[in-house]
Amino acid sequence: MREFENPNHWDTAAHHYQKTAHPFTARYAEAALARTSLGPGSRVLDIAAGTGALALAAARTGAQVLATDFSPGMVACITAAGLHNVEARTMDGQALALPDGEFDAVFSIFGVIMFPDWRKGLAEMARVTRPGGHGIVATWQERGAATFLLLGDIRRKLFPGREGMAMPEAVGALSDPENFAREMIVAGYRDPRIERVTHDYELNVAALDDPDRLFGMSPDWTSLNDGEKATVITEVRQRAGDRPILPIPSTALIGVAQR
Template sequence: MREFENPDHWDAAAKHYQKTAHPFTAYFAEAALARISLTPESRVLDVATGTGALALAAARTGAQVLATDFSPAMVACVQNAGLPNVEARVMDGQSLDLPDASFDATFSIFGVIMFPDWRKGLAEMHRVTAIGGYGIVATWQEMGAATFLLLGNVRRKLFPDRENMPMPAAIKALSNPLDFSRELIAAGFRDPVIESVTHAYQLDVKLLDNPDTLFGMSPDWTSLTDTEQAAVIAHVREMAGNNAVLPIPSTALIAVAQRSPTEPFSPSIVRA
């Protein structure tokens, strides 16, 4: 099992993730939300919610939101936000303990792409989406984003003979919009629309004084020797020059697809 497939890994990282990654992923969550319309009557599911960037943003529209994640500590972060129209539950996104056709919009913002069986995750999103409802999925491009993207690029420059940590299989499989579309259709969705969205992660150069807070979640960092880590930090400082902040442009693909309103009638997919 790779680290990111283990809920214990995310339990340990939850508070750090909430402080560092959540504000950045929130930009992409807002971009995803902007692609559909929600009302206070909308039922929204956020699969692999993390610390709830999408779930909390959706709740602010007035929608009724269920946030799920396999990490209890991540779920606790969402619960602690205290929004009355958000419920958060520990759940495996590859086997959602939810009835068919339960949600008007089903989101996964950089979540399903981390699953060992990400195709099952997409199929589960389709299953629980109401007829005529929408599935919205965000993935990173193949080299990742933010500090992971920066570290990978620096490693390739400084240590060209060293292998980098392989990205989750779904990130590679979905990096091409045509492939992304095919996989959503294979999961049961129709008419996917995929757009690229770029935001720059603003790296506070002062944090390089304690680089484990930036890179410590990545095997690309922990696999380096002390001397190699020092070389990475020196190179990043050189990239930043005299600037207090180093922007790291990071691109996501955001897909919106519909559960077909023309699917055959089945009692299991009729709204309550």
């Protein structure tokens, strides 16, 4: 089992994820929401919800939201938000314990792409979407985003030929918009639209003083020895120059399709 497929890994990382990744992924969640029409009375499902970037944003439209994740630690973070129209449950997105056609909109923001059987995850999304409802999926492009993207780029420059972090299979498969659209159709959706959305991840250069906290979730970092880590930090500082913030342009693909 790869680390990102283990719920215990995400339980341990939940609060760190909430502080660091959540504010960034929330920007893509808002972009996904902008491609649908929700309001009071809408029934929304967020699969592999993490700490709830999409679920909490959807709740602000007045929709009734169910957020699911296989990590109890992530689910606890959503529950702690205390919103009356958000319910959070621990659940496997590859085998949802939910009836067919239950939801007007079903989202997975960088979630289903992490599943061992991601095609089953897409099919489950379609199964629980009502006829005429929408499925919305966000995936990163092939080399990832934010600090993962930066580290991969630096590793290829400093250590050419050395194997880097293996991305989840779905990230590679869905990086091509035509393939992405085709997989949504196979899952049970129709008329998919795939759009690119880019935001800058703003890396605070001061955070390099504690690089293990900044980069510690990436195997591209943890697989380095101390000397190699120091070389990477020097490279990041050189890229930043005199700037206190180093922007890392990160592109996602957002697919929207109808059931």
